[in-house]
Amino acid sequence: MSEQIAILKSDISVKFGDNAFKFSTTPVGDHVVEASKETVPALLRYLKEYAGYNFLMDVCGVDYPNREKRFDVVYHLFGSIDSRRLRVKTQVADGESIATATTVWKAADWFEREAFDLFGIKFSGHPNLRKILTHHQFVGHPLRKDYEADKQQHCSSVLPIHFDNTPEQRGDQLDSRYVPLNIGPSHPAMHGTLRVMVELDGETIVRAMPEIGYLHRCFEKMAETHPYNQVIPYTDRLNYCSAPMNNIGYCMAVEKLMGLEIPARAETMRVILCELSRIIDHIIAVGTGGVDLGALTAFFHLFTFREKVYTLFEKLCGARLTVAMTRVGGMAYDAPEGWFNDVLRFCDEMSDGVEEISKMLLGNKIFIKRTQNVCPVSAQDAIEWGYTGPLLRASGVNLDLRRAQPYYGYEKYDFDIPVGTAGDIYDRYLVRIEEMRQSIRIVRQACKNVPGGDYTVRDKGVVLPEKKDVYGNIEGLMNHFMLVIKGLRPPVGEIYSATEAANGELGFYLVSDGSASPYRLKVRPPCFAIYQSFPDVVKGSMLADAIATVASMNLIAGELDR
Amino acid sequence: MSDTVSDKSLEDMSKSFALTTRLDAIAAWGQRNALWPLPYGTACCGIELMSVMGPKYDLARFGAEVVRFSPRQADLLVIAGTITEKMAPILVRIYQQMLEPKYVLSMGACASSGGFYRAYHVLQGCDKVVPVDVYVPGCPPTPEAVLDGVMALQKMIKDRTPRPWKEGWVSPYEINANTIPDTLTSSRVVDSMTRGSGV
Known part of the structure; x- marks a missing residue:
């Protein structure tokens, strides 16, 4: 290199x-x-x-x-x-x-x-240099160090329909020949926090414009004001459909910066968690994708399997959705007895479930007609826009960080990377459903070969001692006290660390000034890059196809707006 | 015809086919067992709300399965997730568009108080802008907790618990309030019945 x-x-x-x-x-x-x-x-x-x-x-x-x-x-x-x-x-x-x-x-x-x-x-030279995350009445720039983290500014109105500026037309001027239409943020197809404004000629989209920031929860500012380990619960709430993956991505960045090697058992547990999360994330993506096209059954059927994974998570750490299961240096807890067998049993059930869903959706005539050749994205465009993950692979680019830059021993596992050809909506679901099958394969291999040993490093400056030591002896108590008061402190420096999350490349750019909280933590959310292509992708298509496109992009507001 | 009715005493009538009750009580019975929720899922809690609606926990058992995304058709606003400053005016507009009688359930720490987002762009509790009837704690709350919250609300409706926070509520954004015609915010018939009996 x-x-x-x-x-x-x-x-x-x-x-x-x-x-x-x-x-x-x-x-x-x-x-x-x-x-x-x-x-x-x-x-x-x-x-x-x-x-x-x-x-x-x-x-x-x-x-x-x-x-x-x-x-x-x-x-x-x-x-x-x-x-x-x-x-x-x-x-x-x-x-x-x-x-x-x-x-x-x-x-x-x-x-x-x-x-x-x-x-x-x-x-x-930027064509549309406007605010994107904060509301339009917000004054100042919140990530500057002199802006206080909790200084709120209230918003009292909603921006009217507007579009991006183009060389021919100003975005705030509507064309009277067309029908302006506002969709969301409170709309079933907009998943709670997305807003799309379109101008229609009949039912054909002339212009489209997404507005985001309705869930801007200031993750990056919160990270700057909290100690490293307290940032982990915030990472849960980035892509909340697959919370453990964010934990792992963040912890990996901090560990790499500190030069920590985590034990083999922790690595394997993280792989299992990652792949289980990928499965349940795709469950949401495929399930709600079906709902947005009018197929409710797949969602309810798939949710049964999501509940089963929740049960596995609950056994591991007590929480269902926002698990905060990793710590810098390894895992928070070891797996309880028999947990890996439970996971294997789930894999068997899930394999059947994937086949059922595959038949139910991918073979369904209506589903095919609604998705095939709808709003396709070419490989070249996908790369240009910064697509990653299932959407990039659906466009025919064989790129998966688990293969391209393996971490946690992914190179040891036998799995295939599904790649689409057309880049249309159908291929995106095809890739996702195949990825669920491959994830099951990885989980099976991992569960059968879980290494023994500790689930976390035992460095006094990084990991809190176990509770029995904290309550049982003075050294453990002192240790606990010192680490809580002083915090763990990575060396001065910076790192960009990326993992293959369910939606694509989840990157963490971490700048440390040697203190107990990150100086700057930038998240590179996969769907942020994907969603910015939306106006181009849906231009000239039907309104109903735009709804299908939003669903297939699997936009998770938590990581989109942070 | 009139002879036959006067012949029967009220007691006889009740034995044969009638059931005596107060009109407001039976209206409340209908309301609480047929809540139509509007799932205002903005964040992580929205995913847990899917679980509540989903096959395992099945909110339908409590009569609240008719999920309506139109505020015109819903009477229970479930605020599931963080409300940011940018979202607050929209939330108020949605609430105003709902018809009476209407209830609000705040699901989770963020919706109730801002949660651990003491941050520049997060509203510190949705009760700053809309009147909340039930708060469900948790981050996110377990589905059991949400079911408990719905049951608490059902009890409130049954007991006709006074709701001073609701009665005195005015929109913090008066400009938006004026854009909604009065005819659209007028009460349902059932509501005027319940309100008539000393709430």
Whole structure:
């Protein structure tokens, strides 16, 4: 990998001249390029077109109020051919603007709007640089360090129907030839917190515009004001359909930054949890997808299996949905006796369930007519928009981080990665249902080979001692006290760590200043990148197809709005 | 015809086919056993609410299975999830669009108090903008707790518990209130019956 970077470095020196950029590799192995803000667009374009970094995963800001140039703008790039990652960083002063990356990647659109909303970083040339997460009456930029976490600002009105600006038309001016229609946020197909505004010609969509932020719960600000372990319950509530996966993604980032190796037993337990979560997440995606198309039975039938997984989680930790089951360093508890056998029994039941659902939906004539060749997304567009996960694979790109950048021993397991061809809605469900089968395979293999040993590391500076020690001896008590008061403190540094969550790449960009809480924690939510393509994807299709598209994207407001 | 009726005493009538009750009591009986919930699921609690409606816990057993997404057709607003500042005006509008008699169940810590989101964009409890009848604790509450909350509400309806928080309620956003015509917010007949008997 370092060889690759050396080649890249020499290539870039030839193109841009020596000393134009500062290359470095962090202690955890992330490759970083620091550039001046003027050179960033040219550099990004070069990296995309000639260096194989075809994905823009994330754009975010970091605030350093005491620095001359206050903000860092951080781009995370990914090359799918050999799974290479690169971080491009640049500095911008307050009030200064930086050229937009939307001309290079469409995916930059919402990420830049978010950085503008939360930090006030201006991106010149961005076509629609408006607020995205906070409400329209909100004054200030909440993720700046000088904005207090609990300073609320009330909102008293709802924005009228509006659209993105285009070169031909201003977004706030409606066309009198068409019918404007508002859907949501309180609408059965909008899953509670999404709002879609459309302009219709008959039933055909002329323009569409999603409005998000109705569930912006300030996750990133909360993370900055809480100790590392107290952030774990907040991560539960990102993608609440598969809470353990977020726990694991976050803990993995912190552990990597600290250089912790978790025991083999914890790794296997995490794999089992991940795959069970993937199954129940797909249950929601497929079930509610059916509901939005008018098929209620599949949802109720599938929910029986979700309840069974809840029972497994309850046995493990006492909670059903928001489990907070991992800790930095391993798991919170060991599995109770017989738990792995319970999981195996569930796998048998679930296999039958998947076959039933597969027959019920994928073979159903109405379902096929509603989904096949509806709003397809090509592989090229999918990459351009930053699609990951089942949607990207439905478009025909074979990329799964479990295979591309294996973690927790995924390379040991025998499983297939389903890939679609058309990228339409049908393929998305096809991929999801096949992934459920593959997850069952992985869980079976994992449960049959659970390593013995401890379920967590026993580092006094990281993990709380067991309760029997806290109550039983003075050393345990002191240990507990010190860790609670002082908190666990990763070294100064930063890391981007990604896992394959149910919806796609769930990335955590963690900046530590050596204190007991994260300096900055940016979540790269998979459905945020996916949803920004919505206006393009549904343009020219029927309104009912747009509803089916929203359902197939599996938008979970918790991680979309954070 | 009139002769035959006057011949029978009231007691005889009750033995044959009639059942004596108060009109408001039988109206309350109907109301509490046929709640039509509007699932306002904004966050994680919405997923638990699916469990409550789902096959295992089955809210239908308590007469509340007719889930209505139209506020015009619902009489129980189940606020399941965090209400952000951005969402608050919409919540109020939904509540105003519901017809009387209407009840609100706040499900979970976020809806009840903001929960552990003491944050810049989160409303610190939906009771800041709408009158809440039942609070269900938990993050998210177990389905059993939600069922308990619904049963508590049924008891309130049965006992005709006074609801001063509801009677004195005015919308915090008067501008939106004026956009709804009076005719649409007028009470149902049943409501005027229950209200007539000294609530």
